Amino acid sequence: MALNVQFSMTINRLRPIYQQLGKKTAAHLFFSLLGYHLYSAITMTFANAQDQRSISTIMTEPKTHSRLTVMLIDDQAQTRHLCICSVSDQVQRNIYKILGVRDPFWRQKKIVAQM
Secondary structure (H helix, E strand, C coil): CCCCCCCCCCHHHCCCCCCCCHHHHHHHHHHHHHHHHHHHHHHHHHHHCCCCCCHHHHHHHHHHCCEEEEEEECCCCCEEEEEEECCCCHHHHHHHHHHCCCCCCCCCCCCCCCC
């Protein structure tokens, strides 16, 4: 599920919650606060690293880094998954480094030969 969240809300510009049930309202508030805390943590991390990127840039840059999984059936009727990953560029590697995460699509190459 892709969330397109805009974090420029202020206290005066809060939107009403159109939920009928208490559980739905509580869930909506929980995810709204979770999103705000994630936004706050990401912006503080980049500010501490002396990086002036906007949140839209931070969210847009890694979108071109992707993985393709191909399912194959071998001669023994077993399903094999072949993962093909794009190579991250310098900007993406820099974002991952600042956030303290390893490249999410980096994997060691495994060669499986069958005779």
